[in-house]
Amino acid sequence: MRNSKAAVSWSGGKDSYLAFHRGAEGLNVCALLTMFTEDGTRSRSHGLRPEVLARQASLLGLPLVSGRASWSTYEEEFKRVLRALARDGFSHVIFGDIFLDQHKAWVERVCNESGLEAVEPLWGAQTPELLREFLATGADARIVATNALLLDQKWLGRRLAEDMLPVLASLGVDACGERGEYHTLVFASPRMKAPLHLREAGRLAHNGYWMLDLELEETMACSP
Numbered sequence: 001m002r003n004s005k006a007a008v009s010w011s012g013g014k015d016s017y018l019a020f021h022r023g024a025e026g027l028n029v030c031a032l033l034t035m036f037t038e039d040g041t042r043s044r045s046h047g048l049r050p051e052v053l054a055r056q057a058s059l060l061g062l063p064l065v066s067g068r069a070s071w072s073t074y075e076e077e078f079k080r081v082l083r084a085l086a087r088d089g090f091s092h093v094i095f096g097d098i099f100l101d102q103h104k105a106w107v108e109r110v111c112n113e114s115g116l117e118a119v120e121p122l123w124g125a126q127t128p129e130l131l132r133e134f135l136a137t138g139a140d141a142r143i144v145a146t147n148a149l150l151l152d153q154k155w156l157g158r159r160l161a162e163d164m165l166p167v168l169a170s171l172g173v174d175a176c177g178e179r180g181e182y183h184t185l186v187f188a189s190p191r192m193k194a195p196l197h198l199r200e201a202g203r204l205a206h207n208g209y210w211m212l213d214l215e216l217e218e219t220m221a222c223s224p
Helices: 014-023 050-060 074-087 101-113 127-136 164-170 217-222
Strands: 005-009 028-036 064-068 090-094 117-119 140-147 182-188 198-206 209-216
Touching: 005 014, 014 028, 014 090, 014 127, 014 182, 028 050, 028 074, 028 090, 050 064, 050 182, 050 209, 064 074, 074 090, 074 101, 101 117, 127 164, 209 217
Parallel strands: 005 028, 005 090, 028 064, 090 117
Antiparallel strands: 140 182, 140 209, 198 209
16 A cells, blocks of 8 residues: 555644554555635634645645535535545545544545545544654644633643643543544644744634634734
């Protein structure tokens, strides 16, 4: 499988990064795949600006393949992007699912229907161990969104660290936030040519989440 072309379903966060890191051991990762809102202004998964994810992909030396969709058109648009990858010679898509059976079944089905094979490098692992493994790669991720019922906005911007594990457990939060308790963004890693340089543009409350609005530093510098 080493010469098989693969894309990574890319949120920009720790799970997709670790799935990329593991998957790259056996597959030739050639692109990242991110879905955006219908107007293209935010990523569907973490609410990130497209220019932030584009810069992250550039620092990883990979193209960012994307689609735009509402939730009602998501599957149709996702499959359109998958079919385009298949036409370009891709054979696999790497996902960062850990224990959500319903989502795993969905990605396997849509990939199969689009002529691709879904790969789940993290599936079935213990989430505290995955967080430790992520940190051991030397990558730096920070929390960019939290479920407001579980983690208040003081968690926004916090760098992932092993000492978070007992605190998260005491709050009933999965170590990797696999149930959507929190989302992250990778700011730096040995795979990136340089760190992401971002500034906080604000904090948003949206659909029960606190979200950190980040933009590229030069965007801030050019603002009137």
